[in-house]
Amino acid sequence: MFGGITGLKDNSGGDWGERMLNTVASKTIRHLFTQSESVEVNVRCFPSSKLLQGSIDSFQMSGKRLVIKRDFGVEEMSFETDAVSLDFSSVLKGQLSLKQPTQAVAQVILSEADLNKSFKAELVTKRLQNIDTPALTDLSGGEPVSFTDVQVQLLPNNQLRIAAQTELAEHGVVPISMTATLDVERRRRISFKKPHFETDAVPESVRDISQKLSVALAEILDNMVDLDRFDLDGVILRINRLETQGNKLVFSGYAQIEQVPGSN
Structure with a gap:
């Protein structure tokens, strides 16, 4: 019954068993994304008879414009596993x-537009609203502070420019402008190092309070992006390095896969 699965070739020369596995894997992975322009999967297995034992040499996936x-949003995502059982x-x-966990090397590319859209997501905005830490309430007369209209611009050498604003009863709308350097800590947290307040981008009348607000915002961002806070259903993500490349932010790392998300 199973002999044909690993032995038959289709008219294009491909192995039927690998094609079936590619189809199943593509369907499973597509369901992880709300939207996708393209998702391509390639399974390597030689000889193909190893499929009967569930042994695969490697499993490759690449996707573009994923949500x-x-x-x-993600501009591009790709990974390749070790041998898979x-x-x-x-x-x-x-x-x-x-049958057992596996590892994969991975690369994720985010565009500047993706990053700015993510700052409008509910998961992010709720971390920036109604903040009542003493450092901020002292500036606002005891009222919680919310940071809104966050915009980021990617710069060379892993830097980015961050613009935002907040509204205070005694000062009205206060703009914030600063730069920071992106870094990776313990392979799981994106940190915002060396925040630098941009004096010339803020009206002189509110520069002092804007600078204090920028310090608070930098601290909030520095503690926001921790991969351990994102439950990926059996997948542990780790980042080895990141790099700004024009208007793209490129992450390289690996994934420890305990189970294929959404397949159980």
């Missing part, structure tokens, strides 16, 4: 179930 959880019976059911 995660409706609000978080699958439960082959799950493939016949249209699912992917790992």
Whole structure:
């Protein structure tokens, strides 16, 4: 019964078993994204008879213009696993179930537009609204402070410019402008180092309070992006390095995959 799965070739010369696995994997991975322009999957397995034991040499995926959880855009994403041990019976059911964990090297590219859209996502805006830390309430006369209209511009050498504003009862709308350097801590947290207040971008009448607000905003951002806070259903992500390249932010790292998300 299973001999044909790993032995038959289609008219294009491809192995039927690999094609079936590619189809199942593509369907599973597409369901992880709210939207996707393209998702391509390639399974390497030689000899193909190893599929019967669920052994795969590597598993490659590449996607373009992906949207995660409706609000978080990704320009490009790709990964390639080490050898994978699958439960082959799950493939016949249209699912992917790992016999044991595997690792994958990964690259994620975000555009400047993706980053700015993410600052409008509810998951992010709620971290920037109604903040009542003593440092901020002292500036606002005891009222919670909200940072709005956040815009980022990617700069060379892993820097970015951050513009935002807040409204205070005694000062009205106060603009904020600063630069910071992006870095990676413990392979899981994106930190905003060396915040530098841009004096000339803010009216002189509110520069003093704007500078104090920029320090507070930098601290909030510095503690916001921690991969351990994102439950990816059996996938642990780690970043080895990041780099700004024009209007793109490129992450390189790896994933420890305990189970294929959404396949159970």
